[in-house]
Amino acid sequence: MMKQLFFTLFLVSLYLIQSTIEAKLLKFKRKSSKGKQLPAYVQCSAPIRYYFQIGLNDKYLITKAMYNIQCETFLKFKEEKNLINDTGINFFVNSEEDKVKLSYVDKTPTIVNLTENTYHNKVLAGFYFGYALGLIPEIARKDRNRKVKVFKQNILPKYRKFYKKKKAYPKSYYATRFDFSSIMFAKPFFGSKSRDKRTYKLKTYSDYNKQIKEFNEFSFNDYKRLNILYCKDECKNSIRCENFGYHGDNCDSCKCFFPFRGRDCRSYVLRSKECGKEFATKAYPKPRQKIFTDLHGECYYIIKANNPKKKVKLTIKKFNTTKIYSYDLIIKYRKDKGAEGLKIERNITELKFPPLSRSVIITYTSYDWDNELVLEYQEVKRFRKIKSH
Structure with a gap:
């Protein structure tokens, strides 16, 4: 009788220990998964591998954006002839809807599956490509409430992920402020249930409304953010960039915006x-x-x-x-x-x-x-x- 009791207690203890270990492992996995906010394939040390299922004409805007990113940041790209099964981006085309499935692990590629019209739309193609690289929509910034009011009831369910606040994103991302010129600042009817229903409105700076329609390329801050996210330690011992400049594709000089220029952005453009x-x-x-x-x-x-x-x-x-x-x-x-x-x-x-x-x-x-x-x-x-x- 006593032996049976001890054996039962032993099994119960073993079960409790096993349950505790499994619970801790599950908690660790969830924490690890939650902590992975950036795509695994975007690295400063190695080219970003990508594959195109689509034709030459369809990929023009994406490859042009890649070229510009390589000129303005440390990031590089490498096209693969065959479908990628591990780390990288696969671009597909479909006739129905735009879908992007991000991967945060080494063994699974990100899928960018867009319509032909989207691949030919400079704004949308740039937006989805930026999203695949880890840039977040401006309207998903944790500080967005100061600048915009989002109308959740007007957003289609499949687009809500683009409007959901990224509260746990790397703090370094917020070294740059809310940028109305960012390729990631979606237009006011992006993902709307109806053409006459805005998904957000500006709280201030109403004069920016007209400007938003004109921005269709990666902005100065978009390039800067990519370097901050993935290559912030690349130029630790180099000159400091002044006046909000940043090290672009090398550590010998800085990228500056008008009217600043020079190796460290301390000089000024000559005036008339x-x-x-x-x-x-x-x-x-x-x-x-x-x-x-x-x-x-x-x-x-x-x-x-x-x-x-x-x-x-x-x-x-x-x-x-x-x-x-x-x-x-x-x-x-x-x-x-x-x-x-x-x-x-x-x-x-x-x-x-x-x-x-x-x-x-x-x-x-x-x-x-x-x-x-x-x-x-x-x-x-x-x-x-x-x-x-």
Whole structure:
């Protein structure tokens, strides 16, 4: 009797130990799976292998994007003649719908299966390719609520994954801010249940609405993000890139955005004599004005707060033009200057920008002597909510 009791207790103990081990293993597997936020095939040390089932004409936009990525980042690509069964990307074509199945393990490839129309659409082809490389939709950023309001009820179920917040994504990804020019910023009707139902709306910066329709390529920050995600340790002992620049495809120089240039992005692009000698201006507590008339050429101006602890408040007091295509005016007022600025495409009276950073970059190109631009600027202590624009 005692032997039978001990044997029963032994079996129960063994079962409990086994159950505990299995539970821990399952928990570990789930944790590991959850931690794998990036595709296994995207690496800085080896080319990304890919295979195309589709014809030459269908793959043109994807291969062009690959070429640009190789020029702007450390990532490389290698085409395979046969179907990939392990690590890599297989591109297929179908006649019904767009599907992307990401793989986070070495033994399974990612499947990008798009319609022929999508492969010929620069915006959608770029979006799905960026997604396959680990870029997340801008509307899936964990900080998206500051910029957009998502209407979940208007989104088709199969598209909801593109709108779901990526809360556990690598922190390094957020070194770049929300970018309206990103190829990953889906259009307002992407995945909508109906053509007249938006999937989101902008909370602020309503002037960006028209711009969003014009962006159809990988942005400066898109390339920068790819390097941050996969190649951040490539240039540890190299020069530091200033002014939001980054090391592109080598460690000897930096990739810069206009108007910065040079090996470390500390220099400036040469300006036309029409722009005047002064391009850098200090902002003080007392408002000052800058008037641009009789201007013909490509110019830029940088306004910085005199006190590094304060921010620049900018107002376009007046912008007047009689010819639509006679100017180009872009204001970069947010902290991340690598993100696209606000493009002014209309006559304006009293347009205020919120003071979000200690500097503002104005790029102004005028081809008509009659164009007139009046700016007012000052430094302020902190952000004060201004009516959205």
